[in-house]
Amino acid sequence: MNQAVSPVEAGNDLMPELSLPDLTADEQTALWHQVLAHSINGLVGLTAVRQGNHPKGVIINFRYRFLNQIALNDTFRAHRNSRQPIVGRLLTDFYPTIRETTLWQIYVNVIETGQAQRLEQTYTADERDISVVQSAAPFGRDGLLLTYSETSALQHTTRRLARQTTLLNSVLNSSPNAIVVFEAVRNAHKDISDFQITLTNKQFDLLTGQASGQLNGLLLTRIYPLDDRKMGRLEQMLGTGEPIHFEEFFSAIGRWLDITLTHLNDGFVATIQDITADKQVRQQLEATVHALHRSNQNLEQFAYVASHDLQEPLRKIVSFGDVLNNHFTSEMSESASDLIRRMQISAGRMRSLVQDLLTYARLAGDTESYGLVDLNQLVATVIDDLEMTVYERKAKLTASPLPAVWGDAALLRQLFQNLLSNALKFQQKDSTGAPIPPRIVISGRVAAATELPDELALADASQAGRRFALLTVSDNGIGFNEQYLDRIFTIFQRLHGRMQYAGTGMGLAICKKVVEIHNGHITASSQEGKGATFSVYLPMM
16 A cells, blocks of 8 residues: 555544534545545544453553644654654554653643643654654544654744844944834824834943833833924934934933934834044034134234234345445434444344234244243343343343243244233332332243143143243232133233333233243233232143
8 A cells, every 4th residue: 555645544433533423424535535525633543452362451552543745744854764654553653662752651641631742852754853843642542643843943043143143232232333123103093193113232231220121112202302303313213224324412411413214114223322422522513623613813913013013024134234324424423323233233133023023923832943942041131131121120130030931932932021011010119109119920830730820731641741941020010809710811912001000911921822832831920019929830751
């Protein structure tokens, strides 16, 4: 008998009884064959074999009663395609060791208790593991109906999906960006009314301070207000697939976030990057650029004044001096000739200073002109330049040893030129209105960054270990009210009229610019009528 091609193997006299009173016996048999032949599951009918064939005897085996084609094929495959008949044979003929398995006890229990059981099992056939889910149910007298289906492919797919899920979670949670998935919530008319969270990664949980999965199911409108415009953009994204990108400050967490929304199924993925630090750097950079622009404008104004208002008087002084020397030498005394000579030298030095400042304005602090500057020699040169003013005002200048600094000598000379000129110019008067001779003290020492005043404290912690040359110029002049401290360093700003005190109002502004070019700091302390002290902090090598 060729069992391999028959859709079902069974003896007609062994078919289970069917309770179908409207069908004849032949019709019931035909129906049963159709069920066996077309079932997508394996079907096996067994009859218990009891010891001594006694109804109460111990079950010692099972005999095959019927099988459908799926069960036949599986049995043949398990026994290396043996095509011998199966119906009527014992279960142990094909599975000799089955009594040693839990499966045997389950079959026996189903017969003895009349209670069906469902189980999963795995066996090896054709050098591969096969997983099946099986149902064992009693039928008739000592009958056992086994229904099973192979789940190997399903379990393989399940394991593959589990691995993919693990991989996806690993990728999501290793991302430096926060990621959250939203799914559309639709009303009865299929219109989008909201979006709800379906997945978050670890970075998003850290950003929001929530436990993993705690936000799942939360509506978007609970954490982010959606007006008609924003909802319209989201709906448009779902329709066109075009991503949305924007930056926004979230006050609830106090962070600036860079957000990209990408269409996914009936929702979207939000990829979020915390750009708070970058935003702060950008804002600082914008402020720096703005300050640089303002400084450049001031510098242009200064260059204009230097090239026109300062150079023109210098040219006249030099020209008039040349005329005196060339045409009136014989008519002048030796003292007068000496004064003209000094005037010419001073005018020449002044022209050099103006030219140096113009060069500085064009180069904007070119570090190629930097070198080690001996401030003692530099200050001595400046004092010599101011010799006539010092003599006329009967001033006394005292300078203690000063540290050397790395910088532009021409610019630093201009710094001290302006500081000392200011100290000489703003002369105090006594009760009778007579000028009080200026007393000016120039001092210097090495200072740590921690000694900088609070308003000058370094913003960069990495610079905290730097050393500074602290240079001070103190005088006994008229002083000023410290509420004008910021104003006195602003270009063209004056606290006194031109008729009272000569000058262009640029001196201290130039000082501030020179110090800033050297990455230093300048400030002052004073009281009206009690003199002033200007403190300059220049970084040392």
